[in-house]
Amino acid sequence: MVTLAEVAQHAGVSASTVSYVLSGKRSISATTRQRVERSIRELGYHPNAGARALASSKSNIIALMVPLRTDMYVPVMMEIAIAVATCARTHGYDVLLLTGEEGPDAVRRVAGSGLADGMILMDVELDDERLPLLRATDQPSVLIGLPADTTGLTCVDLDxxxxxxxxxxxxxxxxxxxxxxxxxxxxxxxxxxxxxxxxxxxxxxxxxxxxxxxxxxxxxxxxxxxxxxxxxxxxxxxxxxxxxxxxxxxxxxxxxxxxxxxxxxxxxxxxxxxxxxxxxxxxxxxxxxxxIPAQEMGRHAVEHLVAKLEGRGSDDVVLIAPELTVRTSTGPAPSRS
Amino acid sequence: MVTLAEVAQHAGVSASTVSYVLSGKRSISATTRQRVERSIRELGYHPNAGARALASSKSNIIALMVPLRTDMYVPVMMEIAIAVATCARTHGYDVLLLTGEEGPDAVRRVAGSGLADGMILMDVELDDERLPLLRATDQPSVLIGLPADTTGLTCVDLDxxxxxxxxxxxxxxxxxxxxxxxxxxxxxxxxxxxxxxxxxxxxxxxxxxxxxxxxxxxxxxxxxxxxxxxxxxxxxxxxxxxxxxxxxxxxxxxxxxxxxxxxxxxxxxxxxxxxxxxxxxxxxxxxxxxxIPAQEMGRHAVEHLVAKLEGRGSDDVVLIAPELTVRTSTGPAPSRS
DNA sequence: ATAGGTTGTCGAAGCGCTTCGATACCGAAT
DNA sequence: ATTCGGTATCGAAGCGCTTCGACAACCTAT
CATH class of the missing domain: 3.40.50.2300 (Response regulator)
Structure with missing residues (x-):
């Protein structure tokens, strides 16, 4: 396993320089950057996720809580889940799959351990028992679905x-x-x-x-x-x-x-x-x-959550406007005879 | 955020003692254990996932790679995914959801970063391009599905x-x-x-x-x-x-x-x-x-992977025996007239 | 009574990374 | 010539945990 230090040595710079090349948080001269990047490539370096999470206290992971039931809206749920995973990757996040089984405990565990930076909850009920916890831990989160009381929450759903x-x-x-x-x-x-x-x-x-x-x-x-x-x-x-x-x-x-x-x-x-x-x-x-725009809902959820994580988020409720597509199953009413 | 050190101080013991209480890797007297456990409860302590992963080089995460397509076997896939997540939890693992999209790169990324301890691949093709990598990185893994060449791989599937x-x-x-x-x-x-x-x-x-x-x-x-x-x-x-x-x-x-x-x-x-x-x-x-025993397949996959991660695994192919349930859609052939 | 083995606890050294000064260098302005 | 603001880099201090070796304290067999 290649470490940052080895890359630094190989490139003839200090470890912090390599780190800054990676994160872009400080300016680095073009020549140094290139040298470092070359070393990274040559050594096949991959930053260690745990170390990164520890040092930066950000895991770059989003938790997605899906309902345990497999008897309803399965295709929709699956599509949302995949959309979330795909979209999260484009923002540099991975997705942790939680099943509803653990219920509120999962929220506690994830929030407490720093496993994930934020979470997306699906299949939210009107009076969901996870919500009080979510508010209490001020865990950044987005709901897919609309609970009864949305104060302090961000929600995405079809209207x-x-x-x-x-x-x-x-x-x-x-x-x-x-x-x-x-x-x-x-x-x-x-x-x-x-x-x-x-x-x-x-x-x-x-x-x-x-x-x-x-x-x-x-x-x-x-x-x-x-x-x-x-x-x-x-x-x-x-x-x-x-x-x-x-x-x-x-x-x-x-x-x-x-x-x-x-x-x-x-x-x-x-x-x-x-x-x-x-x-x-x-x-x-x-x-x-x-x-039911599953993909869109997943994407919206991720984008809102990422915005929150980057500090530019706001609590609000996004209702996606429905679109009716006319196909061949509807027509004029038969004349009353 | 409560840390190990704070728990140790609260309980009047050293940090390592708390760690050993948590992991059970060394014997601890009953009285000390209880004192520590009480402190943990009182302070609401949750171990930090990143720190743990860094120190132990184990993330307690299993990566699950699901196909990107949402046009086939969706319910089966979903059921497997949920079974994997649920079963993994009972073994103390969380599940990272990867979509097929990244393909082999995802394998590289996960293996390289130590994000996950092992991975489960679904929808394996006969000649899957992820397999060479899997073999090369000797990333602990289990396939759901059967490729053409199974040497050095562990596979689970319905027969x-x-x-x-x-x-x-x-x-x-x-x-x-x-x-x-x-x-x-x-x-x-x-x-x-x-x-x-x-x-x-x-x-x-x-x-x-x-x-x-x-x-x-x-x-x-x-x-x-x-x-x-x-x-x-x-x-x-x-x-x-x-x-x-x-x-x-x-x-x-x-x-x-x-x-x-x-x-x-x-x-x-x-x-x-x-x-x-x-x-x-x-x-x-x-x-x-x-x-199609989705749950069972998911469970098997997790159990094999966990066994591997604990060093007691073996490479083999598990084919689940099919079971035919007679319902009302079959009966004797009509007499040929 | 003494050597030898247990058992329970502690201290310290990292794990690999980020991040905060500090430093050294440069050109521009005084 | 001196000061100033920038830019590019380094060193060191941690992040919170695991784990190893050390060491008391105790028990047991001689």
Whole structure:
């Protein structure tokens, strides 16, 4: 293992000079710099992470806390995680993967040990138990998701309220009067995951404004649960001509069931999904959808955190504006006959 | 930030004593130990990761390199990653998330900087460019997946050869004579991802042994591609009564298409999937399947790596035996009429 | 009673790096 | 000629921890 001292000796300079060449924190003459850089290359030098962390009290590591559950939004979570890792690297940071399992303890451990310079939390609940700790330790952090109380916190999320509104608007504009919403599993609403409630809020208030009827039903996802949910919806509101789905694992079952019942999409029923673009495009019908911008969220989170770590950050809430992409699953409402 | 020295002072002992209490590397009297532990608790002491890494030249971090692609086996990858993180924690290790993006450079960087004590590589290709480096730097590592040449490497994977054989066996035993295999996307075979070829190998040799006809077709996944692939298969082998799918994103489209064509599962066609249990159970038909044991693979990988790091490891290849779970998508072959 | 072995504790020497003066040199301004 | 502000470099002091050798204090077998 090559050390700074060896590089210094090889280049005929002092250790501190090499360090300054590396960090650029003091001016170094061009000739010296080149000599040092050459030695670094020739010896294949890599600075030792531990020593660096100790001396500078910065680890250049960002901790990313992902939910332990693997039963929901898996592709989204994965995409965010990868975006975070990739983006962090471009800023010179590595990413430490923490699972939700340890819960608040992980926050304590990471903050206490100086393992990471800051952390990004995913799957934040409305009243998350990690938040008090985060505030108390003033650990630089960014949340992906929106808790109930955001004071003193930096958050990034899709504007789910606007997302809901946008979906209703799109359908209403096409003349749909009776709209059904197939939501996440009941457990999600019970856990108060925020995004689900905000979406619902947007859906409801916009439909009220536009004077369309809205029926919301949570759904476990999967074929059987979807069958039951859909039957109930059509029973209660036979005139339903627009459906909004916010549940990845309900999308394909829904389409299969509609097909099976002889309801054509979009001639008889229009479907709007809130899901990653990939899901919308891979489905058996190209779905009109509002994308969940996983990459963008990951990138934003990292950039905000890095800004904080460099002292130019601020606490604020970034809501990404939703974008609705029209594909072939929505069209004008069938004329009422 | 509380330091070791402060704990020592508070407990009225020397710093080294505290260190030995923490590490257990030398015997400490019960009374002293308790006094120290109390001080640690009272002061809320957390050892500094950087200092520890520097002094002991062990970071207690495992690097996990995940593929950058988010278009394949996402749930499996995620599950493995989470299993790795969770299991690593039980052994006192944290996990550093590296994306495939940096490629071999990441190996160099991590090995050189002492950032991680060892690494786990996912999505290993038959002739992976990271392998030479791994061998050269004798970086402790474990691969998830099987490269062409495993000398000097430790690998963990599902025994895909046996998996293929098992699927054929199950169908053959039920009297199916004409079996179709819907495989991964052509790109996967071109990339020589190993597992696909090994599965195919198992499928082919077992079907030869059992005297059943086998037709293998790669498939992009998604509804449209599946429609084309299925049509071709049924055109070429109208008598096909058993289908084996190894492609998560083809499963649901396949079932939808069969339903649409009036082919009942399992009365007319039996379907066996090679996929995570969750996919098999959430599908519109409970699928008979061979599970991809993501958790187990992650756990194995960590345990092997930890063993290596503690000096009791050995280079070997662990192939996890496949298990076929019979659900409701397979049954006796329809009588030939 | 003495040598020999345990057991429990301490002090000090680093691990490889960053960073803060201090120093030496240069040209420009007085 | 002297002073001043810059620039380029060095030396040394730590960062917080681990670990090794030393050393008391004690127990046991002779």
């Amino acid at each position: 789910f309220r606007a997302t809901g509104a946008l979906c209703v608007e799109h359908l209403a504009k096409q003349g749909h009067q009776d709209i059904a919403v197939i939501g996440e599993a009941p457990a999600v609403y019970e856990r108060h995951t925020g995004f689900a409630e905000r979406t619902l809020d947007g859906l409801r208030s916009r439909s009220r404004e536009l004077g369309v009827r809205l029926l919301h039903r949570p759904c476990e996802g999967g074929y059987d649960a979807m069958a039951v949910t859909l039957a109930r919806i059509l029973d209660e509101r036979p005139g339903t001509s627009g459906i909004i789905v916010q549940n990845e694992s309900a999308v394909e079952p829904l389409l299969a069931l509609l097909r099976q019942q002889g309801r054509a999409v979009p001639e008889d029923v229009s479907v709007v999904a809130i899901c990653p673009d990939q899901v919308a495009m891979q489905a058996s019908v190209r779905l009109t959808s509002v994308a | 895909f050869r046996a998996t293929g054989a098992l699927c054929v066996e199950h169908l053959a035993k039920q009297g199916h004579q004409d079996i179709a295999v819907i495989g991964e996307a052509p790109a996967v075979y071109e990339r020589h991802t190993g597992f696909a070829e090994r599965t195919l190998d198992g499928l082919r040799s077992r079907s030869r042994e059992l005297g059943v006809r086998l037709l293998h077709r790669p498939c992009e996944g998604g509804y449209d591609a599946m429609a084309v692939t299925l049509a071709r298969i049924l055109d070429e082998r109208p008598g096909t009564s058993g289908i084996i799918v190894q492609n998560e994103s083809a499963v649901e489209p396949l079932l939808a298409l069969l339903r649409q064509q009036g082919r009942a599962v399992p009365e007319d066609v039996s379907v066996v999937a090679i996929c995570p249990d969750q996919v098999a159970m959430q599908a519109s038909v409970r699928l008979t399947s061979v599970a």
